[in-house]
Amino acid sequence: MITLGAATIQRFEAVNLLLALILLFTSYKLFAEEDEESDLSDNFIVKTCQKFIPVTDYYDGDRFFTTQEGLWKATPLLLTVAVIELSDIAFAIDSIPAVFGVTRDPLIVLSSNIFAISGLRSLYVLISESMSELDYLQPAIGVVLGFIGTKMIFDFFGYHIPTEASLAIVTTCLSGGVILSLRKASTEEKNK
Template sequence: MSETPTAFMVATFVVLAAFFVVDLFVIGRKPHVPSTAECVRHIAFFVVMALVFGALMWAVAGSGPAIEFYSGWLTEYSLSVDNLFVFVIIMSNFAVPKIMQKYVLSVGITVALILRGCFILVGSAIITRFTWVFFLFGAFLIVTAVKLVAGGDDDEEYHENGLIRALRRVMRITDEYDGTHLRTVRDGVPFWTPLVVVFLAIGTTDVLFAFDSIPAIFGLTKDPFIVFTSNVFALLGLQQLYFLLGALLDRLVYLPVGLSVVLAFIGVKLILEALHGNTLPFINGGRHLDWVPEVPTWLSLAVIVVAIGGAAVASIVRTRSVEGAAK
């Protein structure tokens, strides 16, 4: 059960809903290319709001839930930065006009948030009834961490998923955009514009990333409220990060290494928790493994900060050394 007061959770949902409404229907109503200053202001605002929210969590629910939120938010935010590589490829693949990209990201991320909410509810129900699923989550995160370190071409080319391919078979979709309209008319024949496919591509692709991020955050907290708010705060600043980082994404060369450390650590943490909380007939005579250590949340937060911060600093140092050598 959540330690957070119900009134605080209700107020949080109202405020977060207001953030999305303002971002989507007020700021995002007029498609435009945000300036660097606008991006910095928005990112700073959402980061400060996340820090304030964590402080409020500390005040109303205690240090434990607050540290869980900060750990989850940092993890989700870091994974979201990695997701931006794919967003760039999707925008290029569908030739989305730059002036419309902010609007596309706003709608796509909103769709992703709704789908993630469903995923979180299902995941919470599963781990409540079957704690052994942490073995699967932990193993999955460790395998993902190994793949990140090994590298690969997964982010270099975008492939439409089955849902979008099926959509193209049953719907008349034109190759030309018509502003922010989802429907248009060509020679008297109604067509869907590519926007409907782009929205689904952004939303469903982000949900695919949830198969990494949701198990990761469930390794830091079992509270669905903290899981959901961590995801929301990470997604709120994502579209501004897209424009601010842009061409700088390829400079974060060590980000996959930092993320792999975080995912591997959380994977091990999940397996240790599963060992501690389950009875295994082939180990210790079927008795609880109370001697298995539990990783404290503060240690998780420290590992996340050091791994991601170290990867960022190392990337900056390497970039500067390469640029210096090229002169």
């Protein structure tokens, strides 16, 4: 799939504009998203799964399926796993345009996505805690995605931003988001 994507990008340069727009839209969504908790029963994936598989309203230990009124039904645990797995796929699909913004080598794109997914899975607890503790990390990621999308548009029109400058901007944004978040947390602790 990635090799096909790389060949498509090399053959049809305009695909870069589509990928750049995906990154810019994702950046916008990170800024526009509100912090309020969403009801997962309204989640598209949950609703779609419930159309095809009957689901109970309760968990049955660590079981994915249980019997209710003599019928086999899925438990919410199965829906949870489905949402997590599809989120992994969405993460991989969303990160591919960002990697293509940096390189067009299919091997690097494939290996970076494999490492990103395996790293995300093993670091999930740390990342989820960090996202809730570091208030400015999500906006920093939004800035990075917006920058990469903009860089791809510039590249399409012949304006190349050097790799060193790109790396400096990405590093500054992410470290700035972490530092600002830690300062905010420190200030809030002192004020208590």
